[in-house]
Amino acid sequence: MNESYERLKPYMEKAQALQTAMVLFEWDNETLAPRAAAPYTARMIGAISEEYLRVMTDETARKLAQDCGDGAGMTEAEAAALREFREEMKKLERIPAKEYREYAELTARSAGIWAEARKNRDFGAFAPTLRQVLDYQKRFASYQAEPGQKLYDVMLDSYEKGFDMESLDRFFGQLKTELVPFLRQVMDCGRQPDDAFLEGDYPKEKQEAFAGFLARYVGFDFDRGVMAVSAHPFTTNLHNHDVRITNAYTRRVDDAIFSVIHESGHGIYEQGIPDALTLTPAGQGASMGMHESQSRFFENIIGRSRAFWVPLYGRLQETFPEQLKTVSLDAFVRAVNKARPGLIRIQADELTYSLHIMVRYEVEKLLVEQGMDVRELPEIWAEKYREYLGVCPENDGEGVLQDIHWSQGSFGYFPSYALGSAFGAQMYETMKTQMDVEGLLEQGNPAPIREYLREHVHRYGKMKTSRQILKDMTGKEFDAGCYIRYLKEKYGMLYGI
Amino acid sequence: MNESYERLKPYMEKAQALQTAMVLFEWDNETLAPRAAAPYTARMIGAISEEYLRVMTDETARKLAQDCGDGAGMTEAEAAALREFREEMKKLERIPAKEYREYAELTARSAGIWAEARKNRDFGAFAPTLRQVLDYQKRFASYQAEPGQKLYDVMLDSYEKGFDMESLDRFFGQLKTELVPFLRQVMDCGRQPDDAFLEGDYPKEKQEAFAGFLARYVGFDFDRGVMAVSAHPFTTNLHNHDVRITNAYTRRVDDAIFSVIHESGHGIYEQGIPDALTLTPAGQGASMGMHESQSRFFENIIGRSRAFWVPLYGRLQETFPEQLKTVSLDAFVRAVNKARPGLIRIQADELTYSLHIMVRYEVEKLLVEQGMDVRELPEIWAEKYREYLGVCPENDGEGVLQDIHWSQGSFGYFPSYALGSAFGAQMYETMKTQMDVEGLLEQGNPAPIREYLREHVHRYGKMKTSRQILKDMTGKEFDAGCYIRYLKEKYGMLYGI
Numbered sequence: 005m006n007e008s009y010e011r012l013k014p015y016m017e018k019a020q021a022l023q024t025a026m027v028l029f030e031w032d033n034e035t036l037a038p039r040a041a042a043p044y045t046a047r048m049i050g051a052i053s054e055e056y057l058r059v060m061t062d063e064t065a066r067k068l069a070q071d072c073g074d075g076a077g078m079t080e081a082e083a084a085a086l087r088e089f090r091e092e093m094k095k096l097e098r099i100p101a102k103e104y105r106e107y108a109e110l111t112a113r114s115a116g117i118w119a120e121a122r123k124n125r126d127f128g129a130f131a132p133t134l135r136q137v138l139d140y141q142k143r144f145a146s147y148q149a150e151p152g153q154k155l156y157d158v159m160l161d162s163y164e165k166g167f168d169m170e171s172l173d174r175f176f177g178q179l180k181t182e183l184v185p186f187l188r189q190v191m192d193c194g195r196q197p198d199d200a201f202l203e204g205d206y207p208k209e210k211q212e213a214f215a216g217f218l219a220r221y222v223g224f225d226f227d228r229g230v231m232a233v234s235a236h237p238f239t240t241n242l243h244n245h246d247v248r249i250t251n252a253y254t255r256r257v258d259d260a261i262f263s264v265i266h267e268s269g270h271g272i273y274e275q276g277i278p279d280a281l282t283l284t285p286a287g288q289g290a291s292m293g294m295h296e297s298q299s300r301f302f303e304n305i306i307g308r309s310r311a312f313w314v315p316l317y318g319r320l321q322e323t324f325p326e327q328l329k330t331v332s333l334d335a336f337v338r339a340v341n342k343a344r345p346g347l348i349r350i351q352a353d354e355l356t357y358s359l360h361i362m363v364r365y366e367v368e369k370l371l372v373e374q375g376m377d378v379r380e381l382p383e384i385w386a387e388k389y390r391e392y393l394g395v396c397p398e399n400d401g402e403g404v405l406q407d408i409h410w411s412q413g414s415f416g417y418f419p420s421y422a423l424g425s426a427f428g429a430q431m432y433e434t435m436k437t438q439m440d441v442e443g444l445l446e447q448g449n450p451a452p453i454r455e456y457l458r459e460h461v462h463r464y465g466k467m468k469t470s471r472q473i474l475k476d477m478t479g480k481e482f483d484a485g486c487y488i489r490y491l492k493e494k495y496g497m498l499y500g501i
Numbered sequence: 502m503n504e505s506y507e508r509l510k511p512y513m514e515k516a517q518a519l520q521t522a523m524v525l526f527e528w529d530n531e532t533l534a535p536r537a538a539a540p541y542t543a544r545m546i547g548a549i550s551e552e553y554l555r556v557m558t559d560e561t562a563r564k565l566a567q568d569c570g571d572g573a574g575m576t577e578a579e580a581a582a583l584r585e586f587r588e589e590m591k592k593l594e595r596i597p598a599k600e601y602r603e604y605a606e607l608t609a610r611s612a613g614i615w616a617e618a619r620k621n622r623d624f625g626a627f628a629p630t631l632r633q634v635l636d637y638q639k640r641f642a643s644y645q646a647e648p649g650q651k652l653y654d655v656m657l658d659s660y661e662k663g664f665d666m667e668s669l670d671r672f673f674g675q676l677k678t679e680l681v682p683f684l685r686q687v688m689d690c691g692r693q694p695d696d697a698f699l700e701g702d703y704p705k706e707k708q709e710a711f712a713g714f715l716a717r718y719v720g721f722d723f724d725r726g727v728m729a730v731s732a733h734p735f736t737t738n739l740h741n742h743d744v745r746i747t748n749a750y751t752r753r754v755d756d757a758i759f760s761v762i763h764e765s766g767h768g769i770y771e772q773g774i775p776d777a778l779t780l781t782p783a784g785q786g787a788s789m790g791m792h793e794s795q796s797r798f799f800e801n802i803i804g805r806s807r808a809f810w811v812p813l814y815g816r817l818q819e820t821f822p823e824q825l826k827t828v829s830l831d832a833f834v835r836a837v838n839k840a841r842p843g844l845i846r847i848q849a850d851e852l853t854y855s856l857h858i859m860v861r862y863e864v865e866k867l868l869v870e871q872g873m874d875v876r877e878l879p880e881i882w883a884e885k886y887r888e889y890l891g892v893c894p895e896n897d898g899e900g901v902l903q904d905i906h907w908s909q910g911s912f913g914y915f916p917s918y919a920l921g922s923a924f925g926a927q928m929y930e931t932m933k934t935q936m937d938v939e940g941l942l943e944q945g946n947p948a949p950i951r952e953y954l955r956e957h958v959h960r961y962g963k964m965k966t967s968r969q970i971l972k973d974m975t976g977k978e979f980d981a982g983c984y985i986r987y988l989k990e991k992y993g994m995l996y997g998i
Binding site for chain 2: 015017018020021023024028032037038039040041043044045047048049050051052055214227228230232242243244245246247276282283310331347360
């Protein structure tokens with residue numbers, strides 16, 4: 005037992021409780037709260053977030069965290085919790101309280117301004133706000149930076165420890181060299197599948213019931229989780245026994261199907277956090293990228309595979325006989341994997357997805373490191389989409405205004421999506437040497453796959469970084485080659501090239 | 502402006518925010534949270550409730566509240582908020598923190614123990630816990646008591662300011678003298694209506710849709726509120742722009758119909774609290790009794806009247822043609838007003854309802870003031886039910902274990918239900934001299950009735966006590982006579998006596 009840690013615990017627990025309350029307010033706001041509630045509830049959330057800041061910068065707590073020393077007498081889980089708590093403290097205590105409050109007020113407004121600008125396809129209406137948010141983020145990064153550390157590296161590290169511009173330039177460089185020409189090959193081969201049947205009058209209730217079935221099938225535990233409806237699918241959690249996924253239902257049946265598998269991937273990760281870690285600062289997924297690796301692994305590597313649908317496609321046909329009776333399993337699998345360079349990230353297929361991310365990565369570098377003004381965004385955005393994807397937005401709504409992230413100050417977040425996809429492919433390569441993944445899926449038995457991920461990823465929470473998890477699991481350092489091999493093999497097969 | 506009050510505000514706001522978070526956790530737990538979440542979430546709620554206690558007993562806040570003096574320079578709303586805040590502070594600071602925590606832990610467990618005992622119809626399994634809860638409540642009341650004040654009077658006053666045993670003895674005395682023999686007359690007249698058609702295969706979805714329609718019809722504002730499903734109907738609110746009602750759907754269609762009107766009555770009250778009061782300690786309904794006056798006014802006086810159903814019954818028949826096609830409006834109205842002495846309070850009709858409350862009031866007096874041991878409860882309960890209602894429970898489940906209230910320490914709460922019914926009847930007597938209530942309902946226009954209540958009740962929040970509201974609205978002191986006249990007239994008419 006570590007005396008100081010025991011005395012620190014009530015502070016950690018209070019901070020956790022306040023944060024959990026904020027998570028619940030946010031969930032409620034996205035899924036249920038009445039239209040007119042937001043401005044009133046925001047005052048309460050503001051007060052709770054101020055209290056959170058107060059706890060995290062409390063002098064006694066800071067002293068106790070220091071007195072814990074190097075973690076002698078603590079369990080591994082406690083040591084991880086302490087490390088995360090200290091990092092969050094350090095981060096917050098470097099930001100002047102006044103700036104923190106001003107920034108909180110700014111981002112409380114900015115999502116609304118962004119949404120309005122997007123509706124009107126008018127980047128100009130959002131640009132001044134975005135400039136302010138970016139300025140704050142750069143200033144905050146400068147407070148965190150070690151001597152000589154670049155600001156964008158600080159931002160990247162906060163989402164994905166151990167990844168900086170150097171490693172990401174290499175990563176995206178490989179993708180660019182390999183995938184941009186490969187994509188052209190795929191597009192030029194003239195074998196685009198028909199996917200028109202995926203769109204139509206798919207009744208919402210039936211979609212929702214099937215989505216619930218899929219979540220349960222891949223292993224989301226409804227004793228420890230719920231599923232609801234929101235404008236855009238997301239996952240959140242109060243702790244490992246209360247994990248919440250949402251889904252949205254449109255005229256495209258594949259939207260709901262693959263969103264729910266994606267969110268279940270996130271959810272299964274959080275349900276796999278052990279009791280010793282939950283409700284501590286180490287009781288979450290290792291990083292954004294590692295989280296995306298799980299969601300995208302379930303969605304794409306598993307969920308869009310032919311083997312996955314062998315035992316399930318009949319059930320899907322029975323659910324929607326009008327639309328799918330005459331569509332074969334193979335035609336369905338080809339359709340849900342159709343590659344098609346587009347303008348919208350969240351509609352992108354598996355092959356083009358990381359190219360959307362590459363655009364954002366390069367643009368963020370320009371904004372943070374090259375001093376590019378936000379006014380130049382629409383033009384540079386269009387240029388890069390033309391270069392990598394061969395398409396060009398006709399308005400800001402389908403261009404630079406499509407993502408909410410920057411309005412919330414999340415610069416450095418996007419690369420995690422691409423890294424996650426690559427992490428997943430690397431895990432898959434190893435996993436296939438350990439078990440017959442395809443065979444299990446064909447037998448309708450995804451449990452061993454999920455258990456393997458629980459064993460090697462989920463149960464560590466934040467005790468390991470994503471780099472450590474990958475290395476311990478696959479026996480080698482992060483290697484983007486796996487991802488490129490995986491994509492080329494899969495799409496080579498699908499398109500017969 | 503009052504300098505001290507301005508400085509007190511952040512404390513009040515923080516306390517309010519923590520309380521709002523607890524409301525949201527509770528709502529979520531009753532409506533959505535997954536099965537296995539409770540013990541983990543409870544730790545977070547515990548931490549937030551401790552923080553609430555810390556704010557409410559903060560030395561600086563206490564001093565500031567004192568320094569506000571007699572409220573000079575404050576608005577009426579601020580003065581009311583200050584008064585409520587001071588009262589809550591005073592109450593909490595008199596309870597030793599250790600006892601408060603022990604009690605919170607006890608009541609966190611006690612609802613589960615009660616529920617289990619009720620399921621097994623075994624009062625003996627609950628008795629030791631109930632004794633502990635009662636002991637704490639008596640001790641806490643002794644901390645609050647003014648010199649010479651009786652403990653049960655302290656408890657009663659905390660739910661209904663200005664009502665004590667003396668006034669309630671008189672109130673229940675009148676009810677006993679007038680209603681017990683009148684009920685016998687009604688039962689003996691041999692004109693019981695048929696209500697068998699109210700039970701049957703009423704599809705849940707249709708019930709829910711009709712309940713939503715009714716809520717909107719009586720004036721519940723869905724821009725500022727939501728409706729969900731829970732095991733037992735209830736109302737809660739985050740503030741005046743986020744008011745939440747729930748309903749439950751059974752095989753008895755009248756359950757859902759009158760529950761939703763009841764909860765809408767509570768909800769409309771909270772939606773009618775003005776912005777100047779909401780999110781302050783005075784921003785709620787005046788008292789438990791005043792709240793019940795509104796819910797029971799909507800449910801019974803309005804909702805169970807023939808006039809209310811004149812414009813609506815056709816729609817109800819169309820919704821459930823199988824069950825109601827051949828049932829006339831008059832037969833329906835008689836059925837939903839059927840008087841029938843029973844064992845279960847929440848199933849009681851309007852005429853017998855307050856007799857259920859009377860039993861509980863008399864039993865609580867014995868427990869708190871006469872030192873009766875909880876062991877004697879089942880027997881005394883049975884005796885009183887036999888005397889007032891002519892029925893006798895066959896087991897503890899349908900007897901003394903039916904209500905959750907005591908397990909939560911709510912001694913002194915029950916009388917509010919009966920008082921609320923009586924408040925509503927007194928308001929109704931006055932209202933009828935001001936507008937043609939029946940005519941408005943027959944025309945399908947309940948809005949002026951709701952607005953009248955908003956004007957005279959809702960907009961005051963806690964700025965007035967229930968006694969003040971009644972006096973200002975009706976021009977006279979609380980008078981149980983109105984209630985007795987109302988019941989006798991209504992049931993006299995229905996039963997032709």
